[in-house]
Amino acid sequence: MPASGIENLSQMLSVGWLTLPFMGLVALAIGSFLNVIVYRLPLMLERKTRREAQRVLHINVTTETKFDLVHPRSHCPSCNGIISPWHNIPLISWVMLRGKCVLCASPISVRYPLIESITCLLAIGTISIWGYSIAALLYFVFLASLLTLLVIDIETTLLPDQITLPLVWLGLIVSHQYVDASDFPHPMSSLVGAIVGYASLWAINQVFKLIRGQNGMGNGDFKLTAALGAWLGWQALPTVILVASILGLAYALFLISLGKLSVKQAIPFGPFLSIGGCVTLATSDFPTAFFSL
Numbered sequence: 001m002p003a004s005g006i007e008n009l010s011q012m013l014s015v016g017w018l019t020l021p022f023m024g025l026v027a028l029a030i031g032s033f034l035n036v037i038v039y040r041l042p043l044m045l046e047r048k049t050r051r052e053a054q055r056v057l058h059i060n061v062t063t064e065t066k067f068d069l070v071h072p073r074s075h076c077p078s079c080n081g082i083i084s085p086w087h088n089i090p091l092i093s094w095v096m097l098r099g100k101c102v103l104c105a106s107p108i109s110v111r112y113p114l115i116e117s118i119t120c121l122l123a124i125g126t127i128s129i130w131g132y133s134i135a136a137l138l139y140f141v142f143l144a145s146l147l148t149l150l151v152i153d154i155e156t157t158l159l160p161d162q163i164t165l166p167l168v169w170l171g172l173i174v175s176h177q178y179v180d181a182s183d184f185p186h187p188m189s190s191l192v193g194a195i196v197g198y199a200s201l202w203a204i205n206q207v208f209k210l211i212r213g214q215n216g217m218g219n220g221d222f223k224l225t226a227a228l229g230a231w232l233g234w235q236a237l238p239t240v241i242l243v244a245s246i247l248g249l250a251y252a253l254f255l256i257s258l259g260k261l262s263v264k265q266a267i268p269f270g271p272f273l274s275i276g277g278c279v280t281l282a283t284s285d286f287p288t289a290f291f292s293l
């Protein structure tokens with residue numbers, strides 16, 4: 001945390017005594033929306049792929065009910081019962097209902113309150129570092145996207161282009177827009193970061209393929225690393241990849257020791273890249289000359 005972080009923290013606690021709880025509530029609501037994306041986006045992509053396959057194969061497309069981020073209304077995946085807004089309050093409802101559906105009493109995943117709480121912590125964390133500023137808002141968007149990708153990758157081993165690619169572009173635009181600000185990397189560092197981020201993981205995967213005869217990573221991992229390079233600058237990439245590799249290896253060895261993973265099985269790398277990006281951002285000394293190319 002930079003020296004100004006302490007100042008911002010005290011400013012946040014004194015001046016923002018009312019603003020902070022409000023921001024916390026907004027962050028909880030955003031966390032609730034991230035839960036919707038985590039659950040629905042992979043299903044939307046699956047439906048889209050199936051429709052395209054049916055069209056190519058000239059199979060009669062069955063009419064499906066509308067399914068997007070807002071339709072149908074929130075419902076319990078076990079009993080399909082509609083969840084009333086009263087039972088859909090972020091964090092509070094889960095605690096009040098003791099993690100069970102009010103209609104059928106089947107358990108509601110702890111993932112819901114967990115994502116909401118982490119989103120809230122990300123908001124407080126970014127405000128404590130950057131104060132109430134555009135930089136804090138932008139880094140919150142960056143970290144919330146990483147959190148969403150992390151959970152989707154754990155659950156489906158996918159890193160959707162719908163999140164990774166806009167994240168690459170946004171990182172490039174932000175560094176270009178705030179060219180004089182020390183909170184973001186230099187535009188050239190950001191551009192090189194995106195290219196080198198993609199290329200380095202692609203190259204590592206090519207070597208892996210030569211040795212093992214199979215892919216060790218997916219295209220999504222390359223795009224996510226490009227996004228991390230665009231947001232953090234190329235100088236941050238060695239740290240990001242090192243932290244991600246150490247964590248990934250430690251986790252894989254842990255699973256192997258428990259007998260839950262064979263040596264030949266793969267684990268998603270996206271979550272570790274996301275954590276690597278978050279750790280690198282949190283430990284980097286903003287604002288410093290670190291990002292000047």
Ligand SMILES: [Zn+2]
Binds near residue numbers: 080103105
């Ligand atoms: Zn239910």
